[in-house]
Amino acid sequence: MQLEGGRRYAVKIEYQQNGRGGGAELNWIPPAPVLLAEAERIAKDSDLALVFVGLNGSQEGEGHDRSTIDLPEPQESLVKAMIATGKPVVVVLTSGSALAANSAAAGATALLSAWYGGEEAGTAIAETLAGVNNPAGRLPVTFYKSLDQVPPFTDYSMKGRTYRYFKGEPLYSFGYGLSYSTFEYSGLSAKRTSSGAEIRATVKNTSSREGDEVVQLYIAGGAGEEAPLRSLRGFQRIHLRAGESRQVKFTVAAEDIPKEKVEVNVGGGQPMGNTPHVAGSL
Secondary structure, eight states, rough: OOOOOTTOOOOOOOOOOOOOOOOOOOOOOOOOOHHHHHHHHHHHTTOOOOOOOEETTSSSTTTTOSOOOOOOOOHHHHHHHHHTTOOEEEEEOOSSSSOOOOOHHHHOOEEEEOOOOOTTHHHHHHHHHTTSSSSOOOOOSSSSSSSSSSSTOOOSOOOOOOHHHOOOOSSSSTTTTOOOOEEEEEEEEEEETTTEEEEEEEEEEEESOOOEEEEEEEOOSSSSSSSSSSEEEEEEEEEEETEEEEEEEEEEGGGGOOOOOEEEEEESSSSSSOOEEEEEOH
């Protein structure tokens, strides 16, 4: 029900516990429009807005299917309202799975996926946003734009499923991630050996700040209509000083390489968009 300011309300609570566990809570939450208006007012008087949104254990978990991958509607409205103020907006996502945070991706100044953190999560987020920590995380899943990009779960084939077979444009791809440092790739060398293959590439920190880079090796799927687009066959996290270069080596087993001639990519993520990488063949 809607409460009016200045009035008293009689509340009766009845509770019966059956079993060993249980509990009761009485909560009052102001109407969403009131909270949204207050958030807009504060944001307009601020230099920037930090917006923390996402899911919790009541919305996702083991054995608990979601009917949507969107943010809850009140949170989506909050993100849009903050962006509409014209102030810089940093959106921090809390979840255990991918979210279709399209509004945040399109209009926010920055988007940080914090997943579910422990007791030092607040410190880690603050240090990352302040630049004390130079991030280098990479997504372990694909962030789709909508459920329309996800095959029906009644279809157990791999067609269109996961980064290996998905031919569309995701919101954020598997393996994607940014850093305050920038990197470039060159000098790809790929050759087959008696036991598989050996791939080398040179990585250079092209920024004025030291940082970590997650070097990823992708090999195309091979012949046949059901072959994957590409598969991750190795990754290494390396630390480079400003301007430093280093050669990275990958050794791949024979069973992980198609017999046909295939494309090889080494870079900071999948070879798509503006992700720095170097390509060759094997």
